[in-house]
Amino acid sequence: MGYATNPIKQFDIIEIFSFGSINGFDLVFTNSALMMLVSVAIISGWLILTTRGRGLVPSRLQLVSEITYGFIANMIRTSTGSEGMKFFPLVFSLFTFILVSNILGLYPYFFSVSSQLIVTVALALLVMGIVIFYGVWKNGFKFLKIFVPSGIPLVVLIIVVPIEVLSFLSRPLSLSLRLFGNMLAGAIVVKVFAGFVVSLTAMGLIGIIGAILPLAMTVALTGLEFLVAALQAFVFTILTCVYLNDAIHPGH
Amino acid sequence: MEVEAAKMIGAGIATIGMGGAGIGVGIIFGNYLSGALRNPAAAGQFTNLIFGFAVTEALGIFSLLIALLLLFVV
């Protein structure tokens, strides 16, 4: 099965060149690393170049940067209060990185960084690590109040606290798997329908006529995947804000 | 080869779990829509809507993950 028909093939990591290895650790530059750097270059280039003019009346491109800024700033302010604004660069970087790499991954023959488990797990662990360290550093033992909902009788607490602990522990899992699963499944589904087009067109005229249906499906699914790409970036960001809010104000 | 077949069947069964997540997501969006249409002032709860959607959908993704694990890892 070639690249065009095998839906799994798009996740292959291909080595482009290697920087050699340090202490047995391969510093290979792969297509995954290339796409990460491309995402970073697009985000930084966009934000820095469009705001170069510092226009008092913004141009259209500058307006996109400003709207993104205002959107994220507003999201943090409404969910964590003004105290959460110190995490603004982090949340902004997370949102733009996930959004751009999700959307880039939708282009044919592009590699989808966010459909690599290790990438989403690393981002989720980064968020949860910051939540735990900041929460403990700022609140000390009071941080444990996130496991104890207020206004609940002691007897019920015996049941509720383990559930809260479990829910807290499942947060990094669900945070990473949601992004990973959505992008992976979306990419596979689009690829499966595109593969139908390829294999049907090989069957001659009848096949080509029959391929119209999966082609239309591929187009529709690509549109849906653009929606999902933006939605998952938003979901990851809003959950990050909610978790950061727990670290800033424990005890709900 | 029987093991391979069992994995495939197991993966297929595991994806049924996503149907539950689909029902849940449908209920969330449907209730949001009916609430927002009855009382347009309630349409400002968009963030909570997305939050509920995300939490519900994660459970479906778990079953998808089980299917993927069965197919490619175990």
Added chain:
Amino acid sequence: MAGDTTKTDMQAQTIDQNGEEIVIKLDGKDAYGEQLQTSTQYPKEEKPFPPFDPATFGPQLFWLVISFGALYLLMSKIALPKIGEILEVRRDRIEGDLAEAERLRQKTEQAIENYETELATARAKSHEIAEKTRTEIKSELDAKHSEVEAELSKKLSIAEARIKETKLAALVNVDEIASETLVSVISKLSTKISIKDARDAVKSVVKG
């Protein structure tokens, strides 16, 4: 995968049993000329699913740290402060413009108020002047009126006095005429009568 290792084991066993095939194993090919599956080299189809392949974790993590770290630094040090500054400058400018507009508006209102007070005082003043003039004219008029009246009444009284005098004189003359008439009548009739008696008689008649 589990199936492959058993397959390799089986091949290794056959090779052990038939010593001559060891050469073929070193070639890397089995009896049918197909590539042997050894543990060090992954065959194309048996490669693990890339997202779950632990061999890719290290390099991806490494590049993720580099790229995301670079993104974070670029955002927090360059891009976001710049956008924030642009927004702040704009907000300051808008606020400044609004304050300036408010200041000008207040100035205009002040000017209107001044104008109105001035107008009111002017109106009051003109009213006062008009009133004053009116009273002045009226008093003057009154004075003249009373003067004229006084003169008129004086003239009237003089005239009345003269009329009275004339009347008196006339009355005296009437008495005289009556007495003389009486004298002439009496003398014509009978006896002589002194003018003095006649006058007394007239007088008594007039009085009576």
